[in-house]
Every structure is written in structure tokens, then in C-alpha cells.
Amino acid sequence: MENSKNGYDVVVIGTGMGGSACGALLAKAGLNTLILEKNEKIGGSCSYYEKDGFKVDIGTHMFTRGNRGPFGEVQRRLGIPNRIQFKQVHDLALMKGMGYSIIMPKELYRYPIFYLQLYRELNISLKDFVGVSRFLHDLAMMPDSEIEKWNERSAEEFVYRYIGQNQRLVGYLGALLGLFFVLPFWEASAGEAIWCYKRVIWEQSLSYPQGGAHRIPSVFCEAAEGLGADLRTGSNVTRIRVENGRVQGVEVEGGRFFPARAVVSTTSLRDSVLRLVGEGHFPETYREKVKKIKKSSVAFQVKIALDRKIFEPGALFGARILDKSIDPEKITIDDLKRNYNNIMQGKFPEVTAVYAPVPSNFDPSLAPPGKQLITACSSGPTTDVELEDPPEKWMDEIVDSLDELIPGLKKHIMWVDRFDTKFTANWIGKEFGPAISTGQTVDQVGKNRPSIRTPVRGLYFAGDCAGGGHGVGTELATQSGIECSEIVASDLAQGLID
Numbered sequence: 001m002e003n004s005k006n007g008y009d010v011v012v013i014g015t016g017m018g019g020s021a022c023g024a025l026l027a028k029a030g031l032n033t034l035i036l037e038k039n040e041k042i043g044g045s046c047s048y049y050e051k052d053g054f055k056v057d058i059g060t061h062m063f064t065r066g067n068r069g070p071f072g073e074v075q076r077r078l079g080i081p082n083r084i085q086f087k088q089v090h091d092l093a094l095m096k097g098m099g100y101s102i103i104m105p106k107e108l109y110r111y112p113i114f115y116l117q118l119y120r121e122l123n124i125s126l127k128d129f130v131g132v133s134r135f136l137h138d139l140a141m142m143p144d145s146e147i148e149k150w151n152e153r154s155a156e157e158f159v160y161r162y163i164g165q166n167q168r169l170v171g172y173l174g175a176l177l178g179l180f181f182v183l184p185f186w187e188a189s190a191g192e193a194i195w196c197y198k199r200v201i202w203e204q205s206l207s208y209p210q211g212g213a214h215r216i217p218s219v220f221c222e223a224a225e226g227l228g229a230d231l232r233t234g235s236n237v238t239r240i241r242v243e244n245g246r247v248q249g250v251e252v253e254g255g256r257f258f259p260a261r262a263v264v265s266t267t268s269l270r271d272s273v274l275r276l277v278g279e280g281h282f283p284e285t286y287r288e289k290v291k292k293i294k295k296s297s298v299a300f301q302v303k304i305a306l307d308r309k310i311f312e313p314g315a316l317f318g319a320r321i322l323d324k325s326i327d328p329e330k331i332t333i334d335d336l337k338r339n340y341n342n343i344m345q346g347k348f349p350e351v352t353a354v355y356a357p358v359p360s361n362f363d364p365s366l367a368p369p370g371k372q373l374i375t376a377c378s379s380g381p382t383t384d385v386e387l388e389d390p391p392e393k394w395m396d397e398i399v400d401s402l403d404e405l406i407p408g409l410k411k412h413i414m415w416v417d418r419f420d421t422k423f424t425a426n427w428i429g430k431e432f433g434p435a436i437s438t439g440q441t442v443d444q445v446g447k448n449r450p451s452i453r454t455p456v457r458g459l460y461f462a463g464d465c466a467g468g469g470h471g472v473g474t475e476l477a478t479q480s481g482i483e484c485s486e487i488v489a490s491d492l493a494q495g496l497i498d
């Protein structure tokens with residue numbers, strides 16, 4: 001509750017995974033907490049809307065660790081273990097395109113068949129058989145101390161360690177490693193990829209929450225309010241006020257000022273430092289570092305409502321080549337790099353890679369009875385890059401690719417909602433709209449991630465921009481929220497920011 005004289009102990013900016021987790025845990029620690037969200041609805045990237053009986057994610061999500069990872073940890077700390085139910089499906093994903101079609105199973109006991117399918121579909125020679133087997137073995141078995149040594153090397157280097165000449169195979173295995181980070185595999189950290197896949201294999205928790213992705217931040221925000229935190233939606237923070245190197249509080253649109261001893265910002269580091277605080281309040285070395293931070297790719301998204309269930313697996317990881325004269329078996333890594341670089345320069349892709357979770361397969365209540373909801377996305381350039389073709393063409397291409405990969409799809413479409421990259425950037429409030437604002441590149445994981453504490457006393461960063469955690473975006477952001485709540489509570493208790 002607001003103390004009008006001295007303000008709040010902490011103001012948290014944002015109700016995505018990072019902000020909602022951090023805000024709830026700060027309230028649990030007994031701190032007088034205010035959580036501010038610029039949108040009318042909470043959830044950030046994991047927010048939602050409703051249409052014709054469908055409950056649709058704003059983002060495009062799957063969750064790798066269910067309650068075994070940071071989501072479970074937050075609930076345990078809040079005293080509400082397993083309030084969020086994670087749902088699984090028998091076939092986790094269909095990986096299809098470039099001449100292959102492979103089902104990724106849920107159960108560990110089906111992995112030998114999955115591996116056999118992989119060897120057959122990818123035409124793996126006897127020579128590569130040994131390499132691929134060692135690759136799969138190491139993904140599952142590498143000790144964490146060994147994984148750390150791969151943090152600063154790329155997923156591409158990791159794959160080349162096992163596979164010599166077969167470019168298609170390198171491309172395929174590499175794409176799998178980069179997928180979780182919305183990064184091409186020549187930029188993604190191998191250590192981070194191995195860390196995630198090892199947990200996917202052993203924890204068997206690749207899943208989706210009952211009630212939709214927003215169920216996670218909703219449970220955290222409800223808990224925060226139950227513990228006495230104030231939550232205000234429709235409150236756009238326009239300035240984090242800093243005087244003499246110390247945070248004073250935040251100003252929201254309309255001019256109201258909320259004094260606070262500490263402020264946690266969960267928008268990107270760039271937005272917080274350059275826009276909300278002002279770079280003059282930071283030492284030069286720090287602001288130069290912030291300007292050089294690499295973000296993940298941004299995404300065009302489509303939401304597709306179908307009049308019946310036509311696709312069984314939990315997700316589709318697919319690719320299609322537009323130019324039918326190109327032989328998928330002869331695609332090289334240079335071709336893939338050229339295609340990606342063209343996309344980043346705003347040129348329409350020759351190869352479209354599509355990531356398409358099917359939320360209603362995990363939780364049928366997200367669509368009206370008998371209907372199906374597919375959410376899908378593909379990489380696009382940052383919003384400052386001029387597109388050679390209108391955004392509608394890019395989003396139509398996702399639908400066309402899905403129609404090729406899921407035959408008959410178009411015949412069953414009730415409606416398609418298209419979200420371009422500018423929409424996402426505006427919704428999450430992060431410049432350029434990156435899927436993960438501090439991308440998990442070779443130089444930005446583990447000990448090299450930006451720290452939660454900042455040079456400004458009382459100012460902290462959480463979410464997918466900062467903190468020493470690991471994992472896919474939502475889990476990385478939640479872990480950061482946990483870490484940040486511990487640091488802020490401890491600094492306040494020790495009087496470090498009074």
C-alpha cells in the first residue's frame with residue numbers, strides 16, 4: 001500500500017514474466033511494492049486477447065521446464081506450489097521441411113525411435129552416424145562444468161565438432177540449437193543451447209500452461225496483490241527520476257510521480273538507460289556497453305483460428321524453400337547465412353523458417369469445442385530496417401508456409417490475425433521488439449550477462465535483459481525476477497540504498 005509521505009519501497013516497471021515474478025517476491029519479502037504496467041492488460045509478451053471464443057497469446061510460446069524450472073520456484077517461494085498446471089501432448093512437435101519430416105516425442109523411452117527416424121530422414125551416412133550419435137549423447141550427458149566452457153563458443157562450432165562435410169546436417173542440427181533463442185546458430189551460444197536441451201531431455205517438461213501463457217504472469221500478479229502490492233495497469237512510465245546518482249522514483253504519463261527507494265525496470269537495458277533514465281546518469285563505459293548489447297531476432301506473427309482440429313502435435317518447427325528449383329539436399333550453410341542476412345536487411349526470405357506452437361492441443365479450452373488455434377512466427381528485421389516488401393507479404397508467407405507443411409490448412413481457416421514487428425515492439429515497449437532483449441549470443445550468457453545492479457543507486461534491471469540465469473526467454477526472465485528480488489530485498493535490508 002502507498003505511503004504518501006515516503007512512497008514505496010520498490011516500484012517494478014512491467015508485468016511480463018520478469019516483472020510479475022519480481023514484484024510478487026518483493027511483496028512476499030514484506031516490501032511496500034508498486035507494479036506499473038503501461039498496457040491495460042498485464043503479461044507483456046505473455047499477454048492475450050479473446051476473439052470468437054478463442055483465447056489467443058500475444059506472443060508465440062512453448063515452455064521447456066514447466067514447474068521444474070523458475071516458474072515452479074516462484075510458486076514455491078510464494079507458498080502456492082503447482083497453482084499453474086502445465087500440459088503436455090504425446091507428440092511434442094513435428095519438425096518438417098527441407099525434405100524431412102520427424103516427430104519429436106514426449107516420452108524418453110521413444111527417443112531411440114526418434115533418433116532412428118532422424119538418421120533415416122536426414123540420410124545420415126555411416127561416417128556421420130558416429131558424429132550424430134556423439135552429438136546427441138553430449139547434448140544429454142555433458143556435465144554442467146563442461147557446458148560452461150561452451151558458453152563463449154557458437155552453436156555452429158559445437159555442431160562442426162561432430163559433423164564434418166554434410167552441410168544440410170549441420171544446418172539442421174544447428175537450427176535446432178538456435179531455435180530456443182530466436183537467434184541463428186552461428187550467433188547463439190553453444191553452452192546456453194546445451195544447457196537448455198539437456199534439461200528438455202531429462203526433465204521431460206516441454207509444455208504449455210493450462211489457461212494460456214498469460215496464466216503464469218496472472219498467477220504471479222494475483223499473488224503480489226494478495227500480499228499487499230499495488231498493481232496499476234495503463235500506467236506508462238515516462239521517466240525514472242535519478243538525482244545525484246540515486247533513484248528517486250518514477251513518473252508516469254500524465255505527470256504523476258511515485259517516489260520509491262528502489263526501482264526495478266524490466267524493459268530492455270537500452271530503453272531503461274537511454275530513454276527512461278537518460279544516459280548522462282551513467283558512466284561512459286557502462287552506457288557504451290549498453291549501446292553494444294545484441295538483441296535476438298524480432299518476429300512477424302500470425303494467429304490462425306481453424307474450424308476443426310487438423311494437426312495433432314504440440315508444435316510445428318518447419319521450413320520451406322520458396323524457389324522450387326533449389327534442391328533442399330544441396331542447401332549450404334552459406335546459403336542459410338545469406339538468407340538470414342537478407343532478412344535482416346529487409347529482403348523477403350528465400351527460405352522461411354516457421355515456429356508454430358498449437359496452444360489448443362495442450363489446452364482445448366483455448367478454442368471453442370472442436371476448433372483449433374495455431375500461433376506462428378518467423379524472423380524479421382528490426383523495426384528500424386525498411387522492408388522491401390510490405391509487412392503483409394511477410395505474414396502471408398507464414399500462412400503459405402504452414403499450408404504447405406500442414407496440407408489442407410487453408411481450407412479450414414476461420415480467420416487469421418497478423419501482428420507485424422512494430423506491433424510487438426509497441427506492446428512490449430522494447431525498442432525494435434526483440435524476442436529476447438539481451439540475446440543469448442556467445443558474449444552475453446552466464447557471467448557475461450548484464451548485471452541486475454546498476455551504477456545508479458537503487459536502480460535494478462530484471463527480465464530477459466539482465467541477470468545470470470539460463471534458459472528460454474520466459475524462464476530466463478523469471479529466473480532474473482527471482483534473482484532481482486533477492487538482491488533488492490537484501491540491499492534494502494542492509495540499508496545500502498537508504
Ligand SMILES: Cc1cc2nc3c(=O)[nH]c(=O)nc-3n(C[C@H](O)[C@H](O)[C@H](O)COP(=O)(O)OP(=O)(O)OC[C@H]3O[C@@H](n4cnc5c(N)ncnc54)[C@H](O)[C@@H]3O)c2cc1C
Nearest residue numbers: 014016017018038044045062237429463464472473474477
Ligand atoms: C514471437 C516471440 C516468440 C517467443 N517464443 C518464446 C518461446 O517459445 N519460449 C520462451 O520461453 N520464450 C519465448 N519468447 C521470449 C519471451 O516471450 C520473453 O523473453 C519473455 O517473455 C520476456 O519477459 P520480460 O518480463 O523480460 O519482458 P516482457 O514480457 O516483454 O514484459 C515487459 C513489460 O514491461 C512493460 N513496459 C515496458 N515499458 C514500460 C513502461 N515504460 N512503463 C510501464 N510498463 C512498461 C511492457 O508493457 C511489458 O508488459 C518469445 C518472444 C517472442 C516475441
